[in-house]
Amino acid sequence: MRNNIVARLGAVLIGICLAFGAGLAPAAAQEELRIGFIAPTTGPFAQVGADMLNGFNMYLEKVNSDFGGAKVKLIVEDSQAKPDLAVTKARKLILEDHVQMFVGGVLASEGYALAPVSTELKTVYISSIAAADDLTQRQLGNYPLFIRTGWTSSQPNHPYGQWACDQGYKKVVAIAADYAFGYEQVGGFQKAFEDCGGKIIQKIWPPLGTKDFGPYIPTIKADADAVFSLMVGPMALQFPKQIRDSGYTKPILGGGTSYDEAALPFMGDEAIGDFSALQYSAALQTPENEAFVKAFRAKYGKVPSYFSESNYTTAMMIEDVMKQTHGKWPGAGEFIAKMAALKVNAVRGPVSFDEMRNPVQNIYIKKVEKTKLFGYDKPELWNIVIKTYPNVGQFWTYGKDTFLKQPVYSRDFPPCKYCE
Amino acid sequence: MTNTRPKVIAVVVALAAVALIVPHTNSFVILLATRALVFSILVMSLDLLLGFTGLASLGQAAYLGVGAYLTAILATRYHFGLGYDFWLVVLLGMLAGAALAAIFGLFAIRASGVYFLMITLALGQCVWGLAYRWNSLTGGDNGINVSRRPNFFGIDLANRIAFFYLVLFFFSASLLLMYIFVRSPFGRSLVGIRERELRMKILGYNTWLHKYIAFVIAGAFGGLAGVLWIYTAGIVSPDNVVLTTSVDALLMAVLGGAGTLIGGAIGAGVVIFIREYLSTLVHWWQYVLGGVYVLVILYLPGGLMSIPERIRQWQTAQSKSSVTEALAPVRN
Numbered sequence: 060m061r062n063n064i065v066a067r068l069g070a071v072l073i074g075i076c077l078a079f080g081a082g083l084a085p086a087a088a089q090e091e092l093r094i095g096f097i098a099p100t101t102g103p104f105a106q107v108g109a110d111m112l113n114g115f116n117m118y119l120e121k122v123n124s125d126f127g128g129a130k131v132k133l134i135v136e137d138s139q140a141k142p143d144l145a146v147t148k149a150r151k152l153i154l155e156d157h158v159q160m161f162v163g164g165v166l167a168s169e170g171y172a173l174a175p176v177s178t179e180l181k182t183v184y185i186s187s188i189a190a191a192d193d194l195t196q197r198q199l200g201n202y203p204l205f206i207r208t209g210w211t212s213s214q215p216n217h218p219y220g221q222w223a224c225d226q227g228y229k230k231v232v233a234i235a236a237d238y239a240f241g242y243e244q245v246g247g248f249q250k251a252f253e254d255c256g257g258k259i260i261q262k263i264w265p266p267l268g269t270k271d272f273g274p275y276i277p278t279i280k281a282d283a284d285a286v287f288s289l290m291v292g293p294m295a296l297q298f299p300k301q302i303r304d305s306g307y308t309k310p311i312l313g314g315g316t317s318y319d320e321a322a323l324p325f326m327g328d329e330a331i332g333d334f335s336a337l338q339y340s341a342a343l344q345t346p347e348n349e350a351f352v353k354a355f356r357a358k359y360g361k362v363p364s365y366f367s368e369s370n371y372t373t374a375m376m377i378e379d380v381m382k383q384t385h386g387k388w389p390g391a392g393e394f395i396a397k398m399a400a401l402k403v404n405a406v407r408g409p410v411s412f413d414e415m416r417n418p419v420q421n422i423y424i425k426k427v428e429k430t431k432l433f434g435y436d437k438p439e440l441w442n443i444v445i446k447t448y449p450n451v452g453q454f455w456t457y458g459k460d461t462f463l464k465q466p467v468y469s470r471d472f473p474p475c476k477y478c479e
Numbered sequence: 480m481t482n483t484r485p486k487v488i489a490v491v492v493a494l495a496a497v498a499l500i501v502p503h504t505n506s507f508v509i510l511l512a513t514r515a516l517v518f519s520i521l522v523m524s525l526d527l528l529l530g531f532t533g534l535a536s537l538g539q540a541a542y543l544g545v546g547a548y549l550t551a552i553l554a555t556r557y558h559f560g561l562g563y564d565f566w567l568v569v570l571l572g573m574l575a576g577a578a579l580a581a582i583f584g585l586f587a588i589r590a591s592g593v594y595f596l597m598i599t600l601a602l603g604q605c606v607w608g609l610a611y612r613w614n615s616l617t618g619g620d621n622g623i624n625v626s627r628r629p630n631f632f633g634i635d636l637a638n639r640i641a642f643f644y645l646v647l648f649f650f651s652a653s654l655l656l657m658y659i660f661v662r663s664p665f666g667r668s669l670v671g672i673r674e675r676e677l678r679m680k681i682l683g684y685n686t687w688l689h690k691y692i693a694f695v696i697a698g699a700f701g702g703l704a705g706v707l708w709i710y711t712a713g714i715v716s717p718d719n720v721v722l723t724t725s726v727d728a729l730l731m732a733v734l735g736g737a738g739t740l741i742g743g744a745i746g747a748g749v750v751i752f753i754r755e756y757l758s759t760l761v762h763w764w765q766y767v768l769g770g771v772y773v774l775v776i777l778y779l780p781g782g783l784m785s786i787p788e789r790i791r792q793w794q795t796a797q798s799k800s801s802v803t804e805a806l807a808p809v810r811n
Binding site for chain 1: 505506507510511514611614619620621622624626712713714715716718719755758759762765
């Protein structure tokens with residue numbers, strides 16, 4: 060009995076040790092750039108994770124994994140979209156795989172969890188998707204090795220609020236997923252919309268992952284001119300269907316992820332005519348984007364979403380820095396400085412960085428239409444760009460100092476002054 | 480009563496082996512071993528209820544959450560618990576877990592079977608709801624980051640190996656305390672309640688009080704797991720308090736073998752190894768995890784801890800059948 064257990068445990072432990080011993084790789088001769096990539100490859104966000112990874116890989120294949128002379132080794136780790144697992148995997152990437160940087164994280168909570176790891180272990184963290192506002196706003200000082208290539212949640216919603224006001228909408232009801240990402244999207248929209256004279260008359264917060272909107276849709280106030288919706292993942296598919304089935308005919312203004320191309324191909328005609336705002340649309344009529352969409356679709360069988368574009372562009376930016384240094388790793392601090400000084404023509408349009416290391420980029424107001432595009436023979440749903448706001452930063456027109464004086468957007472900020 | 484000394488020695492030897500071998504592996508394994516040990520404390524606390532008292536609780540993550548949030552809030556807001564006062568925080572965390580269990584127990588202990596399961600589920604989700612919604616205190620969905628670890632006796636716990644040993648110490652102490660607890664007359668009467676509550680009542684035991692005390696003690700160890708969790712993971716978010724964490728703990732306890740204490744630790748180790756280590760090597764790790772669950776439930780209802788028992792049964796059966804075979808011609 061005793062011998063049995065001891066022998067077993069011993070065998071297992073020795074096995075583990077051997078497995079690790081065998082895993083040690085010999086030092087590479089060529090200059091190697093080791094990049095960790097943290098994305099959910101299993102669980103409810105697996106589709107988003109695949110979109111992210113496909114974007115990054117597509118760029119790597121385009122340049123044959125050669126960044127200015129450095130051979131790129133991409134090490135992918137599954138975060139399952141759980142913040143504490145993302146942290147564990149980030150530590151593994153840094154301590155065991157000795158990556159020079161790690162890219163990724165989907166949810167705001169993952170971003171907030173990963174940024175401190177970059178500070179603690181002195182490794183570059185590039186957030187290509189995680190959009191939590193404060194990472195590049197009030198908390199940036201804590202994260203000297205952090206840079207963002209995606210967006211802040213409120214960034215597209217400031218011009219969006221202005222646009223909604225310009226369209227003549229006076230009263231809008233907001234319905235948004237009940238977590239930080241939802242608060243920041245609604246907050247940005249509300250701030251700009253109300254500054255221009257509009258009124259948010261009601262805020263509804265269904266929990267993240269809601270699939271049945273039956274209890275929420277009937278409560279939407281009848282005197283609203285439009286609905287602002289922020290849906291994530293499977294919610295995005297259900298909401299338009301259910302609200303239109305209920306007979307609601309007024310315009311829907313979707314937040315960033317409500318109609319993006321991760322969800323749009325799976326929607327029905329009920330989505331036609333709905334609006335959204337983001338820094339990317341697959342229907343962007345530029346030669347760069349047309350080529351990108353066609354190549355991506357040929358390779359992965361679907362239209363690229365912003366998740367793919369953002370990671371494709373991130374890879375491109377990393378290459379730009381490595382080209383400047385002729386493939387030599389400049390050190391974490393220097394890398395961040397060089398990257399923040401980049402000005403690139405990305406697929407999404409021109410991108411540069413503000414002083415708080417967040418992209419300054421075009422924001423597109425988009426409308427879902429069923430049409431033929433880029434020579435594809437079947438009519439499909441596309442996010443047709445109807446207005447472009449060029450060079451939008453995270454502080455919109457407010458200026459950094461004024462903006463940072465207000466608290467981060469939350470469930471209670473801005474307060475709902477016109478809610479009855 | 481069977482002689483338990485060989486089992487105790489086996490556990491001590493295994494712990495010594497872990498203490499000696501793990502620090503010589505790489506830092507990722509040290510990190511995972513630390514995580515597994517912390518989670519094991521939670522699973523063992525659940526085993527007090529599940530294996531020894533016969534109460535399947537689906538809310539054990541709530542105590543982990545209370546301990547972790549308490550520690551995180553004290554550390555980030557008041558810079559409390561980062562020095563010698565860490566030990567005070569350990570005590571506070573255990574008290575908080577026990578206090579929460581004392582409140583929840585008033586509701587839950589009245590029920591049994593599937594009703595107990597549902598009440599603990601609901602109460603656990605209340606804690607999740609608070610963690611998710613009470614933004615000003617808990618940071619909502621984003622959770623709370625604690626980037627520093629305590630530092631005392633000249634030992635900086637930011638050192639992975641020092642921290643691993645601290646967690647191993649707490650794990651061993653918890654195992655010892657829980658072992659003494661279940662071996663005490665009080666613990667034996669819990670087993671009596673598990674087997675047949677009515678008989679225990681007739682014998683004059685206050686079974687409600689027995690179950691209630693077991694529930695509170697389990698809560699205290701859950702709180703301890705929470706205190707250690709926040710310094711292991713560096714972050715606590717509603718994700719750690721949600722139902723799936725409780726279900727994980729329950730599955731780990733069953734996988735290792737309910738009613739064995741150490742089985743919970745083995746279950747936690749196996750699951751964490753597959754989910755967090757194997758997932759770095761292969762992308763089909765979920766099939767392995769699912770396969771392990773299915774195989775154990777089908778063929779080892781007593782969990783992984785029943786393997787030696789099974790082998791012995793099999794060996795006796797073999798020798799018996801060979802004896803009968805040998806005797807068969809004689810009988811004819």
